[in-house]
Amino acid sequence: MNKIHLIYLLLLIQISEGILRYCQEAVNSAESVSSCPTSNKEWENAARKKNCSKIASQQNCSTVEKFQYHCVINGYRNETLEVCAPSRMIFGHCVEFNRLGGVIQDQYSSPCNDTFPKCDKYYSSSNAYKYPDCYQLVSLSGIIYSTTTMKYNKTSTTDELHST
Ligand SMILES: *[C@@H]1O[C@H](CO)[C@@H](O)[C@H](O)[C@H]1NC(C)=O
Ligand SMILES: *[C@@H]1O[C@H](CO)[C@@H](O)[C@H](O)[C@H]1NC(C)=O
Ligand SMILES: *[C@@H]1O[C@H](CO)[C@@H](O)[C@H](O)[C@H]1NC(C)=O
Ligand SMILES: *[C@@H]1O[C@H](CO)[C@@H](O)[C@H](O)[C@H]1NC(C)=O
Ligand SMILES: *[C@@H]1O[C@H](CO)[C@@H](O)[C@H](O)[C@H]1NC(C)=O
Numbered sequence: 001m002n003k004i005h006l007i008y009l010l011l012l013i014q015i016s017e018g019i020l021r022y023c024q025e026a027v028n029s030a031e032s033v034s035s036c037p038t039s040n041k042e043w044e045n046a047a048r049k050k051n052c053s054k055i056a057s058q059q060n061c062s063t064v065e066k067f068q069y070h071c072v073i074n075g076y077r078n079e080t081l082e083v084c085a086p087s088r089m090i091f092g093h094c095v096e097f098n099r100l101g102g103v104i105q106d107q108y109s110s111p112c113n114d115t116f117p118k119c120d121k122y123y124s125s126s127n128a129y130k131y132p133d134c135y136q137l138v139s140l141s142g143i144i145y146s147t148t149t150m151k152y153n154k155t156s157t158t159d160e161l162h163s164t
Helices: 003-017 024-029 040-050 052-056 125-130 133-140 156-162
Strands: 031-033 067-074 080-086 093-098 103-111
Touching: 024 052, 024 080, 040 067, 040 080, 040 125, 052 067, 052 080, 067 103, 067 125, 067 133, 080 093, 080 103, 093 133, 103 133
Parallel strands: 067 093
Antiparallel strands: 031 080, 067 080, 093 103
């Protein structure tokens, strides 16, 4: 089987799994961060902190195993965010989390090449830390970040503070 056939096969598997749907739990978990981990170790630490497994068992967007930690850019390329979402196979682009679509997907306006941004022909979105060039796209868009992180949808945190 050659590379092209393999890509088609992966694409077919992805379509048949029907995971292109809007995922409310993913949108609710999205949180803006000033930077993303760029090594496996940093990634694992950040993933542990985000604790996506807590949400994974309470969502119907994908299987529990596929519902994973991500740190990716947004659709407008002006934000890096942490999100628990169904992982996807990405084909030669940077990964984005699209808040409106509620999905992890290829950022079609950011194809990778040999110079910049670099990434692989296909890879799992949950390995985005391997392609730090993609995070650079955000700083290149000239947005200045504050050092604090913003929470878009505080789910349990605020309730817990008020419950006592
Ligand atoms: C993640 O959430 C689960 C379920 O609520 C909990 O048992 C576990 O201790 C949490 N892990 C971390 C690292 O917070
Ligand atoms: C997921 O599906 C189960 C069974 O259909 C349902 O009971 C549950 O409420 C659903 N959970 C969410 C978060 O939609
Ligand atoms: C990113 O750009 C969009 C569209 O221009 C804008 O609505 C949004 O507020 C921006 N987000 C940030 C974090 O700057
Ligand atoms: C790589 O992509 C960037 C951005 O799309 C473009 O500016 C650059 O010319 C491309 N380089 C090559 C070698 O194709
Ligand atoms: C925040 O979460 C609530 C509860 O799940 C949901 O109804 C609401 O639409 C979310 N708001 C945003 C901005 O995502």
